[in-house]
Amino acid sequence: MAFAVRTAGQRATLILHVESPGGVVFTSGIANRRYAALLVAGALLAAGTAAAHHSFAMYDNDHQVKMVGSVAKFQWTNPHVYIELMVPQQQGEPQHWSIECANPGILNRNGWKFNMIKPGDTLTVIVAPLRTGEPGALLKEVTLPDGRVLGNGGPAGKALIH
Amino acid sequence: MNFANSGGRFLRRQAALLLCALLLPALSLPAAAAKRPVKFDPRALDGAWNRYPDVTNGVDPTVQPPPPDIPPPPLKPEYLKPWQEYQQKVAEANKRGEPPVTGYVRCLPDGMPAVMMAMFPLEVLQSPGRVTIIEEAYNQVRRIYLDEEQIPVEDAEPGFWGHSVGHWEGDTLVVDTVGIKENVRFRDVPHSDQMRISERIRMLSHDFFEDRITVTDPVYLTGPWNWVWEYQRKPGYKLYEYVCEDNREYADPDTGAQRLKIKPVGPEK
Numbered sequence: 112m113a114f115a116v117r118t119a120g121q122r123a124t125l126i127l128h129v130e131s132p133g134g135v136v137f138t139s140g141i142a143n144r145r146y147a148a149l150l151v152a153g154a155l156l157a158a159g160t161a162a163a164h165h166s167f168a169m170y171d172n173d174h175q176v177k178m179v180g181s182v183a184k185f186q187w188t189n190p191h192v193y194i195e196l197m198v199p200q201q202q203g204e205p206q207h208w209s210i211e212c213a214n215p216g217i218l219n220r221n222g223w224k225f226n227m228i229k230p231g232d233t234l235t236v237i238v239a240p241l242r243t244g245e246p247g248a249l250l251k252e253v254t255l256p257d258g259r260v261l262g263n264g265g266p267a268g269k270a271l272i273h
Numbered sequence: 274m275n276f277a278n279s280g281g282r283f284l285r286r287q288a289a290l291l292l293c294a295l296l297l298p299a300l301s302l303p304a305a306a307a308k309r310p311v312k313f314d315p316r317a318l319d320g321a322w323n324r325y326p327d328v329t330n331g332v333d334p335t336v337q338p339p340p341p342d343i344p345p346p347p348l349k350p351e352y353l354k355p356w357q358e359y360q361q362k363v364a365e366a367n368k369r370g371e372p373p374v375t376g377y378v379r380c381l382p383d384g385m386p387a388v389m390m391a392m393f394p395l396e397v398l399q400s401p402g403r404v405t406i407i408e409e410a411y412n413q414v415r416r417i418y419l420d421e422e423q424i425p426v427e428d429a430e431p432g433f434w435g436h437s438v439g440h441w442e443g444d445t446l447v448v449d450t451v452g453i454k455e456n457v458r459f460r461d462v463p464h465s466d467q468m469r470i471s472e473r474i475r476m477l478s479h480d481f482f483e484d485r486i487t488v489t490d491p492v493y494l495t496g497p498w499n500w501v502w503e504y505q506r507k508p509g510y511k512l513y514e515y516v517c518e519d520n521r522e523y524a525d526p527d528t529g530a531q532r533l534k535i536k537p538v539g540p541e542k
Contacts, residue, residue: 166372169531183538188518190377195538209521209535216393216409216513242370247533 167267170239170249175272179235180208185228189214194228194250196236209247210238217264232256237270315444315476319399321510324391325481325503337481340501346462346488347495359461371530378524378531380517382411384433384457385450386470389484389502396512404439404446409512417448426451426467433457435470446474465492480506 180196192212197205212218215225228234233256238248250263252270262269326339348356366373376383383390393409406415417439429436429452439448450470458464468490476482481503488498521534 166367166375166531168367168370168372169533171370186519189515190380190517190520190522193519193521195536197538207535207538209533211521211533214515216515219513241533243532245533245535247535 167239167249169241169243171242172239172249172268172271175237175239175251175270176248177235177237177272178208179233180205182228182230182232182234183207184230187215187225189216192218194234194236194253196234206246208238210236210250211248212250213264213267217266221264222261227255228253237272239268313476313479316399316441316446317479318397318404318446318474318476318482320397321507321512322391322395322397322482322504323507324395325505327505337477337503337505340483340503343460343500344498346460346498348462348493349495352463352493356462363461366530371525371528373529374522374524374531378520378522380411380520382413382433383408383459384413385415385435385437385453385459386486386488387459388413388415388434389472389486391502391504393515394507394510394512395504407512409515411517412515417446423449423451426469429466431455431466444475446472448472448474462498463493464488464490467491468493477503 178196178198180198182194183197184193184195186193186195191214194210194212196208196210198208199205213221235254236248236250237252238250241247249267251268252260252262254260325337346353346356363373382388383392388406388408389395391408395409396407398405398407402419402421404417404419406417407413408415413434415434415437417437419438420440421438423438424436431452431454433454435450435452437448437450439446441447448471450472451468452466453464453468453470455464455466468488471487471489473485474482475485484502484504486500486502488494489496521536522531523534524530525532
């Protein structure tokens with residue numbers, strides 16, 4: 112068991128750390144309740160700032176679109192993973208969309224797997240399209256053929272439409 | 274209470290039994306310790322860590338309050354104004370949907386001190402005379418040489434992670450870094466070859482450590498620039514490889530803004 116008391120400005124924190132012989136580990140931080148709301152706000156602010164290292168500003172987050180298409184290619188690479196989706200049009204050939212996803216590390220930590228999407232799969236995606244009007248987009252949410260719904264990790268943001 | 278009477282003896286015996294019961298688990302500790310360390314070792318930094326709060330997987334502020342946000346850099350007035358103007362320009366460009374390109378768009382790694390931001394998980398390895406920190410993003414590696422004298426700044430070859438030496442002061446790993454390329458910047462803050470980054474790395478518990486960072490630069494800064502980053506243990510996590518293999522983001526030749534290259538879909542070459 113270990114205690115660590117930290118102070119930072121007006122904030123005092125007690126961290127309690129317990130390990131039992133059975134291997135159960137318990138770590139807890141107790142902060143002054145008065146600052147709890149402030150801490151939550153601070154955490155969100157910090158998260159926003161830190162996530163800004165990679166700008167997604169070229170995508171129009173306010174005008175998300177939902178599309179159904181067939182996978183032409185699933186590219187599992189850094190710095191980004193791409194889904195090349197062929198989206199049927201009312202007339203003519205299907206339109207090819209390049210859909211940017213997070214990277215393999217973030218996606219793995221969010222339940223994705225390198226081989227979970229295959230050419231020919233039908234996917235439903237919610238994306239933020241490029242502001243330029245080109246057929247490129249940032250993924251917000253994907254529905255796999257088996258019905259599983261997956262996000263694109265924290266920094267890429269959530270789907271705002273359904 | 275009078276412990277001389279029989280009731281007192283009974284109570285004392287009960288107390289002794291209770292004490293034995295409490296001590297028994299403690300006696301069995303060595304056996305359990307073989308499976309997993311039961312004592313908090315304040316130097317056991319080995320393993321995988323996430324920045325706390327974890328920006329990619331959400332925040333649980335009930336576990337550990339995050340450290341305060343990073344203050345603005347104490348730049349000298351002649352450098353502060355252009356820095357503020359640039360920050361304003363970036364904010365406006367982002368609002369227009371034309372973000373200026375960063376080093377990441379050119380597949381460049383963070384370098385120091387930004388690598389310790391731990392965009393993705395970190396792994397700490399301790400070996401004789403050395404602490405090695407690996408950052409998953411861009412496969413970055415920092416080598417901290419223990420108990421060695423730091424080289425003079427003028428002899429430090431500029432690099433992304435610089436030259437780091439460290440030593441333990443009690444339970445704090447004190448690290449000094451020099452030799453950061455002038456184009457390797459954290460938060461767009463300019464620096465000279467005189468910049469030093471000092472770190473005080475300390476475990477707060479088995480599952481958390483902090484890195485208290487101080488940047489000094491007699492050319493650009495009026496005083497030390499301090500902030501704290503915290504990390505949470507990520508038990509069993511294995512770092513992924515990271516090669517910036519197919520970066521489709523590029524700088525628009527006309528505006529300098531970040532763009533996405535749309536690749537035609539065709540057969541693999």
